[in-house]
Amino acid sequence: MHPDTPRPFQITPGGALRGRITVPGDKSISHRAVMFGSLAVGESRVEGLLEGEDVLATAAAMQAMGATVKRDEDGVWRIHGVGVGGLLQPDRALEMGNSGTSTRLLMGLVASHPITATFTGDASLSRRPMARVIEPLSRMGADITASPGGRMPLMVRGLCPAVPIAYHLPVASAQVKSAVLLAGLNTPGITRVIEPVPTRDHSERMLRGFGAELTVEPGHYGAVISLTGEAELKPQHIVVPGDPSSAAFWTVAALVVPGSDLSIANVLLNPTRAGIYQALRMMGGDITVENEREVGGERVGDLRVRHSALTAIDVPPELAPSMIDEYPALFVAAAFAQGRTVARGAHELRVKESDRIATMATALGTAGVAVTEHEDGLTIQGTGGEPLPGGGRIATQLDHRIAMSMAVASLYATRPIMIDDVRPIATSYPDFLHTMTRLGASPTWLNA
Structure with a gap:
């Protein structure tokens, strides 16, 4: 067939x-383990990684930008990272398949690196709106060209150094929150996200685990998540x-x-x-x-x-x-x-x-x-x-x-x-x- x-x-x-x-x-943790391991300096090991098509799309994208992501025969994934700021220019479009999480988070990473990446996906993903991510990343200095309706395929031209922002989430979205925080990793100063309604917090937990300086404090309009940029992530052993x-x-x-x-x-x-x-x-x-x-x-x-x-x-x-x-x-x-x-x-x-x-x-x-x-x-x-x-x-x-x-x-x-x-x-x-x-x-x- x-x-x-x-x-x-x-x-x-x-x-x-x-x-x-x-x-x-867990798919959310698996995506982030691959991304953050690829930004750490040294080798991270990940056990129990979800080996579905979405996470494999993330792994392929990080490899295209310079990281080494390999699965051992025992099922443990070993990731050799390039360091924050070390992503390389991919020589082909990043194929995201059906993964909205991969697309939105990786757009954040590319936004503050001096590289250009084209994102493509399947018919379903190409119908999904990306404007809610494009808006804050553009404010940080990224140049993003999308298909009509703010959809894929789209191209992200990163800016380095990018501009730190304080971004008030207009809708409850862990993906938008994470995209802004990931752009902030390679941005000088402090990037802030104000979250009126709590959403999944795997990015915050795992970034702290990798050594990023990140705080979450109550504010007048919701939780204020503050990330200090130009971070140096340390490799980790993660059991998903x-x-x-x-x-x-x-x-x-x-x-x-x-x-x-x-x-x-x-x-x-x-x-x-x-x-x-x-x-x-x-x-x-x-x-x-x-x-x-x-x-x-x-x-x-x-x-x-x-x-x-x-x-x-x-x-x-x-x-x-x-x-x-x-x-x-x-x-x-x-x-x-x-x-x-x-x-x-x-x-x-x-x-x-x-x-x-x-x-x-x-x-x-x-x-x-x-x-x-x-x-x-x-x-x-x-x-x-x-x-x-x-x-x-x-x-x-x-x-x-x-x-x-x-x-x-x-x-x-x-x-x-x-x-x-x-x-x-x-x-x-x-x-x-x-x-x-x-x-x-x-x-x-x-x-x-």
């Missing part, structure tokens, strides 16, 4: 989910914990499939990423944390999830920044709950790998769920614990989280749910269907 040919599939359920599984390394976004799919699956009792080992429990678990517990989900510990400055634990009778809730909008990637999985949980779940305040879902509000509304409707679409979310009438009617063919819109969410929905459906393409799943979770097979389900490939 040609690599550009869609690979449709459906899942034959295997009953209750039981046992103990692991999930891939399991991705809570990946764990969310199995958490929802175990909650909705009767008889399930599943343990998910070594999951990152950073408070800025835990909104999905808070929402699922509000719905009555039996989710407990065992063996809680701290690894590399991050809270980590094992999740034990048991089948639960879920009850509909009004999802607090303030949870959105801490669960923005997990809304598709939450929508599936809501489809099985008793009553009507209202999830609003998630405008960001409109500009993800797909328009996740519209795509999930259509997907759940195709599977027999009563859904009302809003500009900023969905209202979902649940089955009260009964299986979904199923049937129909789901259009994933090249979005990995849509594909995995609807695969989870198909684990408890009366009729098979056909999903149009398995390929996007490799973006973040290459072993997803293998794990589903281990748990008793049977994926079947269909004719395109």
Whole structure:
């Protein structure tokens, strides 16, 4: 089969989910480990790196700009960095595939180096807006030429020395925050980001771990994150914990499939990423944390999830920044709950790998769920614990989280749910269907 040919599939359920599984390394931490290791002087070692397409795109880009990024036979990645300020002119366009995180953070790095880089991506990434990153990086002196609508492909011409700024985030976005901070690494003076609403803080934690001078203090308009530029990063040994976004799919699956009792080992429990678990517990989900510990400055634990009778809730909008990637999985949980779940305040879902509000509304409707679409979310009438009617063919819109969410929905459906393409799943979770097979389900490939 040609690599550009869609690979449709459906899942034959295997009953209750039981046992103990692991999930891939956290994608956010994996991206940053590769980037910061490439900016340190010396060799960093990374264990548990997520080897999905997005992170591999980051690794390839850092290699194109002078770093050495290699995987040993034992699975440990060794990164020899070039030092802050040492990035080299790439001799080709940086191909980002489907990774918005790679693109936005690397734009920040290039913005304060004396190099020019062209960023390209797949059809899905090329539809995603980059203006929110272009604006602050341009204020720091970068010359950025984008396609119409502030989209990719785009070219970044860095300025060295760049101009330090104090930037008030207009929207809650860890990617925009991180892009400005990464530009500040090679900028003299202090670069500040004012964050009105907390977002995932992996950049701040890891930058401090690599030796950057960074503070976070309360301010009148929110947290003030201050980074002292011209930093010298020191190599680190990083053990990447399991991705809570990946764990969310199995958490929802175990909650909705009767008889399930599943343990998910070594999951990152950073408070800025835990909104999905808070929402699922509000719905009555039996989710407990065992063996809680701290690894590399991050809270980590094992999740034990048991089948639960879920009850509909009004999802607090303030949870959105801490669960923005997990809304598709939450929508599936809501489809099985008793009553009507209202999830609003998630405008960001409109500009993800797909328009996740519209795509999930259509997907759940195709599977027999009563859904009302809003500009900023969905209202979902649940089955009260009964299986979904199923049937129909789901259009994933090249979005990995849509594909995995609807695969989870198909684990408890009366009729098979056909999903149009398995390929996007490799973006973040290459072993997803293998794990589903281990748990008793049977994926079947269909004719395109």
